[in-house]
Amino acid sequence: MGADSNHIATDVIILGAGINGCGIATELAQSGLNVVVLEKHTIGSGTSSKSSRLIHGGLRYLEQFEFGLVREALLDRQELLRRYPQLVKLKPFYLPIYKSSPRPAWMIWCGLKLYDLLTGRQSQSKSRIVNRSLFSDIAPQLKQDDLTAVFQYYDAKTDDLLLTQTVAEDAQSYGAVIHQFTIANSITHSDDLYTVSTNRGSFFAPILINASGPWIDEVNREFDLQARYRIRKISGIHVIFKGLLTQDLMFMQTAEKRIFFIIPEPENNQTIIGTTEREETVDIDAVRVSPDDVDYLLNQLNIYLKNEHRVTADDIKSFYIGVRPLIAYKEKPTDLSREYILDHHQFGNAHLVHVFGGKLTTYLSLARKVKRLLEKKVL
Numbered sequence: 001m002g003a004d005s006n007h008i009a010t011d012v013i014i015l016g017a018g019i020n021g022c023g024i025a026t027e028l029a030q031s032g033l034n035v036v037v038l039e040k041h042t043i044g045s046g047t048s049s050k051s052s053r054l055i056h057g058g059l060r061y062l063e064q065f066e067f068g069l070v071r072e073a074l075l076d077r078q079e080l081l082r083r084y085p086q087l088v089k090l091k092p093f094y095l096p097i098y099k100s101s102p103r104p105a106w107m108i109w110c111g112l113k114l115y116d117l118l119t120g121r122q123s124q125s126k127s128r129i130v131n132r133s134l135f136s137d138i139a140p141q142l143k144q145d146d147l148t149a150v151f152q153y154y155d156a157k158t159d160d161l162l163l164t165q166t167v168a169e170d171a172q173s174y175g176a177v178i179h180q181f182t183i184a185n186s187i188t189h190s191d192d193l194y195t196v197s198t199n200r201g202s203f204f205a206p207i208l209i210n211a212s213g214p215w216i217d218e219v220n221r222e223f224d225l226q227a228r229y230r231i232r233k234i235s236g237i238h239v240i241f242k243g244l245l246t247q248d249l250m251f252m253q254t255a256e257k258r259i260f261f262i263i264p265e266p267e268n269n270q271t272i273i274g275t276t277e278r279e280e281t282v283d284i285d286a287v288r289v290s291p292d293d294v295d296y297l298l299n300q301l302n303i304y305l306k307n308e309h310r311v312t313a314d315d316i317k318s319f320y321i322g323v324r325p326l327i328a329y330k331e332k333p334t335d336l337s338r339e340y341i342l343d344h345h346q347f348g349n350a351h352l353v354h355v356f357g358g359k360l361t362t363y364l365s366l367a368r369k370v371k372r373l374l375e376k377k378v379l
């Protein structure tokens with residue numbers, strides 16, 4: 001990497017220090033490339049700190065036949081459990097089925113068995129049917145009448161911001177340089193180089209990777225970057241309640257066939273409830289939590305809590321909102337895939353790679369695919 005006052009030449013510039021930008025930086029720096037990450041705010045301050053904090057295959061995506069995505073995420077989950085045992089922990093999840101549940105128990109059971117199968121031989125813990133009297137001991141706060149079945153399965157829980165910061169530290173340990181509070185003013189390219197001019201100087205590299213998450217369309221528009229895809233901006237909120245509403249994680253269904261999680265965090269003496277889905281038309285930085293979203297989650301939760309455990313707005317500690325960058329090719333937000341696409345463009349010897357979509361869980365696979373793509377096209 002060459003530095004001439006505020007003119008820095010490097011091998012790769014990555015825009016965005018979310019989980020994907022940091023994961024790609026780790027992968028590329030580890031393979032010997034000089035990598036600079038430019039982040040307009042702080043590491044992990046975007047969607048990567050606004051998630052449900054689950055490292056999961058995504059049981060729900062089986063309904064959309066996304067077997068490849070679920071399998072990839074489950075393999076990444078295994079690796080993350082091994083790599084960051086203090087940060088990514090396997091937990092039992094309970095899935096109570098009530099008479100009013102929109103999906104029958106047999107369907108959920110088949111889904112869970114498929115989930116076990118996709119987890120593969122490393123599966124530490126297979127899903128199972130839970131005796132209802134045992135469930136009333138496990139979750140005494142939840143209604144027990146009208147239960148038709150209860151299932152238990154396993155997935156992992158993390159702290160999304162801490163995970164992203166840890167991956168950023170890994171990248172830095174391999175030599176990547178991350179510049180926070182760095183705002184791009186212009187992005188141009190010649191036949192050899194991309195130039196990103198920022199408030200902290202100019203950066204030059206033959207490879208530019210756009211990992212700006214849900215900001216991607218706005219970045220492409222502002223800097224006139226060519227792209228083959230667009231995203232739909234689907235926001236989701238989480239409400240944090242004081243104290244533990246249940247001891248274990250719960251996967252709940254709504255009458256409209258949506259789902260929400262009850263996610264107790266004993267380490268913070270709080271419970272996270274989420275999430276919602278709303279299509280956003282405003283710029284990402286203008287997206288805000290709406291009172292309707294909070295009411296929706298409060299009402300859904302109270303449907304399942306026994307009267308003496310019902311919650312009100314006074315029990316809310318805080319809430320947060322994030323925007324999923326989902327690739328825009330289906331109608332209903334719930335049906336939009338959580339998959340990701342790498343969109344490569346070449347101008348002479350200058351290369352641009354956009355990262356469209358992706359989950360927290362799949363950043364490892366995504367980063368490796370970026371490396372393979374660059375090996376094929378550039379290196």
Ligand SMILES: Cc1cc2nc3c(=O)[nH]c(=O)nc-3n(C[C@H](O)[C@H](O)[C@H](O)COP(=O)(O)OP(=O)(O)OC[C@H]3O[C@@H](n4cnc5c(N)ncnc54)[C@H](O)[C@@H]3O)c2cc1C
Nearest residue numbers: 016018019020040046047048051052054213236322360361
């Ligand atoms: C409600 C919700 C729940 C979710 N739950 C889960 C879950 O439980 N498990 C899971 O696996 N996934 C989950 N996801 C998905 C996951 O959080 C995201 O897909 C992932 O965090 C995206 O990471 P990213 O690095 O692509 O984007 P981001 O984390 O948003 O990072 C992009 C970064 O780019 C920066 N940036 C933007 N513009 C510029 C610019 N011009 N210059 C420099 N920097 C710029 C931003 O500041 C930001 O830090 C959830 C998402 C949402 C919204």
